[in-house]
Amino acid sequence: MVKKYLLPENGQFYKANLHSHSTMSDGKMTPEQMKEEYQKRGYSVIAYTDHNVMVPHPELTDENFVALTGTEYDFDNETEENPYHLIPVCHICMIALDPDNVVQPCFTPTKYYDKVKAFNDPRYQVTYDESQPFYERSYTPECINDVIKKAREQGFFVTYNHPTWSLEGFSIYGKYEGMNAMEICNYGCVTEGYDEYNPWEYDELLRQGKQLYCIATDDNHNHYPIDGPRCDSFGGFTMIKADKLEYKAITDALVKGNFYASQGPEIYSLYVEDNKIHIKSSDAARIVVTTGLRHSYCFYPLEGDTINEAAFELRPDDIYVRITVFDKTGKPADTNAYFVEDLLGE
Ligand SMILES: [Zn+2]
Ligand SMILES: [Zn+2]
Structure with a gap:
């Protein structure tokens, strides 16, 4: 793909x-x-x-x-x-x-x-x-x-x-x-x-x-x-x-x-490959994936550290995904929402 x-x-x-x-x-x-x-x-x-x-x-x-x-x-x-x-x-x-x-x-x-x-x-x-x-x-x-x-x-x-x-x-x-x-x-x-x-x-x-x-x-x-x-x-x-x-x-x-x-935070790249979304960002205290259903999840660094990327599998039963990057002060950066049926299986 x-x-x-x-x-x-x-x-x-x-x-x-x-x-x-x-x-x-x-x-x-x-x-x-x-x-x-x-x-x-x-x-x-x-x-x-x-x-x-x-x-x-x-x-x-x-x-x-x-x-x-x-x-x-x-x-x-x-x-x-x-x-x-x-x-x-x-x-x-x-x-x-x-x-x-x-x-x-x-x-x-x-x-x-x-x-x-x-x-x-x-x-x-x-x-x-x-x-x-x-x-x-x-x-x-x-x-x-x-x-x-x-x-x-x-x-x-x-x-x-x-x-x-x-x-x-x-x-x-x-x-x-x-x-x-x-x-x-x-x-x-x-x-x-x-x-x-x-x-x-x-x-x-x-x-x-x-x-x-x-x-x-x-x-x-x-x-x-x-x-x-x-x-x-x-x-x-x-x-x-x-x-x-x-x-x-x-x-x-x-x-x-x-x-x-x-x-506050910056998002450097966002792409889909093999039905997986990849995001790279400035220093994040957590990266949150929202799906529109009771299916959200969150990526955390080790304690006291920060993360700069996350990757996750798209699920065909979700409606859309959008990602929020929170920095250490709690400020968010929000991607647009992407509808899953447009992203899967290309
Ligand atoms: Zn106004
Ligand atoms: Zn106004």
């Missing part, structure tokens, strides 16, 4: 923050400042996903950096009887697969005018299809699924964000269809006190047969000092493996799932 690489054999890992807010909406850093601070810490990619407004930043892309065009949409049915802090809401991000794709799907300029500083600033381009009626968003699975579908059709990578902060349980998010990925970690929410590491939520969707990837993001707003304890940057990142650091190479890798999510 030939080796099947689950993370590509060739290419390079690029560190990415796929969810961020700048001064274009309610963030404190300008897009330029964000680029500078993230680059200092080894990042090569930022998706600029300001609330409800999609502002491309092609001027920030160069040979060492890719600025992905994106936006975050919110859905809520807030009323006087149902104040905002009590109700579940839904947030999704959409990231344009092509740098030329600057037309915002399902847009309602009037409704979001006040939140959208960029809208009246001629320096920034906000584009929507003026021939379309204004899109009225509402907090229903039908509307949310319609926006996801339209965004996918219009060439966007769609992510489902921070279920814990949103107060959404499985009975709600289990109805959402067609997103490319969900946030297994949203670090900004973690810094605000929410338990926004979501492996369980990810498993619930996978067990239902939904094939989606997982990403870790910052969702940074930077209302606190960048080197202080409340800083909401640099805690959740996605390592994207691509041939080169160019816009389309990065988004192709996103669509293919050539990445993993991390809050």
Whole structure:
């Protein structure tokens, strides 16, 4: 059997923050400042996903950096009887697969005018299809699924964000269809006190047969000092493996799932050979295999030591496998889920 690489054999890992807010909406850093601070810490990619407004930043892309065009949409049915802090809401991000794709799907300029500083600033381009009626968003699975579908059709990578902060349980998010990925970690929410590491939520969707990837993001707003304890940057990142650091190479890798999510540890390689999965990583205190069934297992080093690899047999009766590498401080790195029937017997 030939080796099947689950993370590509060739290419390079690029560190990415796929969810961020700048001064274009309610963030404190300008897009330029964000680029500078993230680059200092080894990042090569930022998706600029300001609330409800999609502002491309092609001027920030160069040979060492890719600025992905994106936006975050919110859905809520807030009323006087149902104040905002009590109700579940839904947030999704959409990231344009092509740098030329600057037309915002399902847009309602009037409704979001006040939140959208960029809208009246001629320096920034906000584009929507003026021939379309204004899109009225509402907090229903039908509307949310319609926006996801339209965004996918219009060439966007769609992510489902921070279920814990949103107060959404499985009975709600289990109805959402067609997103490319969900946030297994949203670090900004973690810094605000929410338990926004979501492996369980990810498993619930996978067990239902939904094939989606997982990403870790910052969702940074930077209302606190960048080197202080409340800083909401640099805690959740996605390592994207691509041939080169160019816009389309990065988004192709996103669509293919050539990445993993991390809050610290690194994953160097991941492949299947003879129905066995092999993983190599930075120093791990344990490596956990999750299968979607009561079949999980764990690799440990000898006491006080660390391990850097694990290999395990695929079992045909499992639904999927995904692997989590924990470092000594308890920080995880999560692979995407791989469905067993796609991996066996090739
Ligand atoms: Zn959000
Ligand atoms: Zn956000």
